[in-house]
Amino acid sequence: MSQAKTQIRGEHHHATVIRRRQTALRRWLGCIVMGLLGLLVCSSLAASTGADQPQAGPTPSIVGYWLVESRDAVIQIEQVGDQYEGHIVWQLHDTYGPEDGPELNGKTVTDRKNPDPALRSRPLTGLRLLWGLRYDPDRRTWVDGRVYNADNGKVYHCQIRLLSADKLSLRGYIGVSLLGGNTVWTRMQGPGPPSAKSS
Template sequence: MTCVRLGRPLGPFWLLALALVLFAAPWIPAVANDGLSDSPAAAGIVGDWLVETRDAVIHIERVGDEYQGYIRWQLHDTYGPEDGPALNGKVVTDRNNPNPALREQPLTGLRLLTGLRYDARTNKWTGGRVYNSDNGKTYNCLVRLLSPDRLQLRGYIGISLLGGNTVWSRVAMKAPGRNGLPYVMQTSDK
């Protein structure tokens, strides 16, 4: 049996190993940080969100081991006369989808956000993908809450520096009122 004396200086190998562990520790995700936490912080993005252009509401929910979002409501759910006589009055579809077989699916109900997982260290939902029905492209994304009622989504290609932000506001869905809108803002937009 070997006895280790306290106060003995560490050899170069052990100093290198200790330095590597200390350097790498912030980059190694914690085992308990699996993105599935049932904490209020992790569930902070669950709900209905009015997009910045105010023409759609996205519902975000937890599905299995991730957070996903789909179009719950859109201002223009049917094509108008400006879209031509062949489309006028028909349900708006995902006509820019790169897969021709999916171009006839209605936009309302379409899943736009997938793969988001909560990271308690950064207080962000990362690893997600966001589909842009305007151009049929899918981007990487991350989400963070600016406040309980304001969400910032960053879509990007490759690294998050190469992207753009959009801010959504939390709403409560209801039966359409006099103004025809099926939602009520949770707080002011500020």
């Protein structure tokens, strides 16, 4: 009889331990569920609040007038739809000089290196030099553009990034951006000519 009582007490103790463990497990799971619900609510509130907040800073802009690194031309960049393009609006030398030969001396500088003979007589001033650029906010860079080099009549891929509010770096390249070179342009207030202070 004593042995039976001991067995019953043991089973009762074992059942009590199991119930306590089950209760603790339910509480632990309940805490996890409540914590997850709290995170979801906080995330939802943050998202709804953030939607009404302004951006951390204004979107940078390359729109304006830019003096090229050689200081002999000014390019005006404008936004057209969701893309950006640039035109030559001023040149230091917009007519040919004696060094270009008697046939050209005094005449308007034209796109004479263009591979299309029909375009070789168009003036360089007013020529579209950049096109197809679009702004990538993640990289804070204008990408997928094309740049025309009037010195050889070739078109290259290009991208632009702002170095500061008044400086930009244009990278022209063939194929991939690693195969190319950079040039730095300086912002101007108008189409030129540049003042002695521009640098």
